[in-house]
Amino acid sequence: MTETAVGSKSEQAYAAVKARIVEGTYTPGYRLVLAKIAEDLGVSVVPVREAIRRLEAEGLVKFERNVGATVSGIDPTEYLYTMQTLSIIEGAATALSAPLIDSVAIARARAVNAEMRDCLEHFDPVRFTALNQDFHSVLFEHCPNPHMLDLVHRGWNRLASIRASTFRFVPGRAQESVKEHEALLQLIESNADADTIEQAARRHRSATLDAYLAQAKSI
Amino acid sequence: MTETAVGSKSEQAYAAVKARIVEGTYTPGYRLVLAKIAEDLGVSVVPVREAIRRLEAEGLVKFERNVGATVSGIDPTEYLYTMQTLSIIEGAATALSAPLIDSVAIARARAVNAEMRDCLEHFDPVRFTALNQDFHSVLFEHCPNPHMLDLVHRGWNRLASIRASTFRFVPGRAQESVKEHEALLQLIESNADADTIEQAARRHRSATLDAYLAQAKSI
DNA sequence: GAGTACGAAATCGTATACGATAACTATGGC
DNA sequence: GCCATAGTTATCGTATACGATTTCGTACTC
Numbered sequence: 001m002t003e004t005a006v007g008s009k010s011e012q013a014y015a016a017v018k019a020r021i022v023e024g025t026y027t028p029g030y031r032l033v034l035a036k037i038a039e040d041l042g043v044s045v046v047p048v049r050e051a052i053r054r055l056e057a058e059g060l061v062k063f064e065r066n067v068g069a070t071v072s073g074i075d076p077t078e079y080l081y082t083m084q085t086l087s088i089i090e091g092a093a094t095a096l097s098a099p100l101i102d103s104v105a106i107a108r109a110r111a112v113n114a115e116m117r118d119c120l121e122h123f124d125p126v127r128f129t130a131l132n133q134d135f136h137s138v139l140f141e142h143c144p145n146p147h148m149l150d151l152v153h154r155g156w157n158r159l160a161s162i163r164a165s166t167f168r169f170v171p172g173r174a175q176e177s178v179k180e181h182e183a184l185l186q187l188i189e190s191n192a193d194a195d196t197i198e199q200a201a202r203r204h205r206s207a208t209l210d211a212y213l214a215q216a217k218s219i
Numbered sequence: 220m221t222e223t224a225v226g227s228k229s230e231q232a233y234a235a236v237k238a239r240i241v242e243g244t245y246t247p248g249y250r251l252v253l254a255k256i257a258e259d260l261g262v263s264v265v266p267v268r269e270a271i272r273r274l275e276a277e278g279l280v281k282f283e284r285n286v287g288a289t290v291s292g293i294d295p296t297e298y299l300y301t302m303q304t305l306s307i308i309e310g311a312a313t314a315l316s317a318p319l320i321d322s323v324a325i326a327r328a329r330a331v332n333a334e335m336r337d338c339l340e341h342f343d344p345v346r347f348t349a350l351n352q353d354f355h356s357v358l359f360e361h362c363p364n365p366h367m368l369d370l371v372h373r374g375w376n377r378l379a380s381i382r383a384s385t386f387r388f389v390p391g392r393a394q395e396s397v398k399e400h401e402a403l404l405q406l407i408e409s410n411a412d413a414d415t416i417e418q419a420a421r422r423h424r425s426a427t428l429d430a431y432l433a434q435a436k437s438i
Numbered sequence: 439g440a441g442t443a444c445g446a447a448a449t450c451g452t453a454t455a456c457g458a459t460a461a462c463t464a465t466g467g468c
Numbered sequence: 469g470c471c472a473t474a475g476t477t478a479t480c481g482t483a484t485a486c487g488a489t490t491t492c493g494t495a496c497t498c
Contacts, residue, residue: 007284046265050268058276081366084367085366085367085370088307088311088367089307145299146300151304151370
């Protein structure tokens with residue numbers, strides 16, 4: 001979405017494989033055979049190889065010498081690491097964005113959050129997840145530090161491949177989440193100081209992580 | 220240093236080019252011609268190309284289609300972005316590490332800091348910088364989250380290429396820095412809570428950034 | 439029947455080759 | 469003397485080819 005899909009074949013391969021991972025066509029553990037992907041995309045193996053390496057650098061695939069590439073795993077430990085890191089960076093990005101968020105964006109976020117509430121009533125976890133991403137995007141999209149923003153996006157991409165294959169509602173957590181969203185919006189509207197916003201955003205994510213881990217442990 | 224130097228030629232090229240950038244042989248803006256590097260290393264262009272792309276993903280080089288690769292720039296804006304992000308991640312990593320740092324490591328860090336003080340007296344900025352990295356490594360090396368640790372290392376690498384070509388003491392800042400190091404160690408020794416340590420570590424970095432920017436503006 | 443060793447197939451890793459694109463240079467017109 | 473344009477060179481981008489490594493299956497031995 002944010003990437004230039006066309007251009008070099010390498011870019012093309014990168015975008016195509018990434019999309020398949022993020023949307024869940026290639027599930028974790030899936031074996032990425034260079035020659036096969038190359039044939040599918042109608043290109044040779046060299047650009048595919050390059051694309052795979054880029055995805056490796058982003059943590060979406062694991063590449064083993066003389067063995068091949070597989071879509072990165074989803075074990076709870078990995079999820080913990082990613083979420084913990086993301087909570088910290090996203091918290092900071094949100095705090096940096098906050099002063100730059102105008103009332104139009106706030107209204108948009110509030111509308112998204114209302115839709116999320118609907119999803120809870122109609123039990124639509126897939127849409128809920130998509131909206132959740134939209135909501136948070138509004139919060140951090142004005143972050144003036146592009147590096148930080150890039151890291152946030154990478155984190156979301158990693159989580160996307162996880163969610164696409166394992167998502168389910170953690171009991172009660174989604175309801176909490178929607179409430180916390182509203183609280184966050186009010187903090188931003190009232191021009192709360194950066195530390196307060198950062199802590200709130202971070203705790204919001206950490207709570208989701210804790211809920212997931214508690215459930216993962218109980219299975 | 221932390222990378223497997225040998226193995227595939229791609230790895231080899233990656234390590235070689237990275238080393239040259241970090242140590243300052245290839246200064247920012249330096250034009251990386253694939254064929255030339257390939258010849259220097261005695262390999263073909265394909266693995267070199269792959270290495271360059273990996274370095275691009277880490278932000279050490281910039282790659283323009285049909286134009287070529289150059290070592291990433293060092294303008295104050297870029298420095299700001301990197302340092303700001305690093306201060307946040309490193310602060311968190313240090314806080315997570317703190318409970319795991321034993322007295323031996325503390326003593327080691329204190330010795331390093333003493334040496335840094337010496338460097339100030341004998342005016343040895345190069346060594347000072349190297350020791351500074353050592354000091355901080357002790358603080359965050361026990362971070363239990365490998366993703367976070369990886370991001371910290373990447374940040375340091377980016378800064379290394381900057382420092383190697385532009386380093387000079389910011390008046391008074393280095394002295395401040397050494398004092399803050401000692402304060403950090405005392406916080407860790409006294410088992411201060413995670414938030415306190417995180418804030419202190421972050422402010423320590425931010426102060427360095429501010430000092431640099433103030434100087435950069437005045438030139 | 440289980441384990442080991444050998445061989446075949448699959449896949450990766452890299453070199454070479456050639457087409458495509460952009461930067462540079464020189465030449466001609468004004 | 470300066471600008472525009474065509475031709476040249478340098479460099480990148482990708483396809484193809486082949487050697488290297490691993491993995492899997494099969495046969496042989498104990």
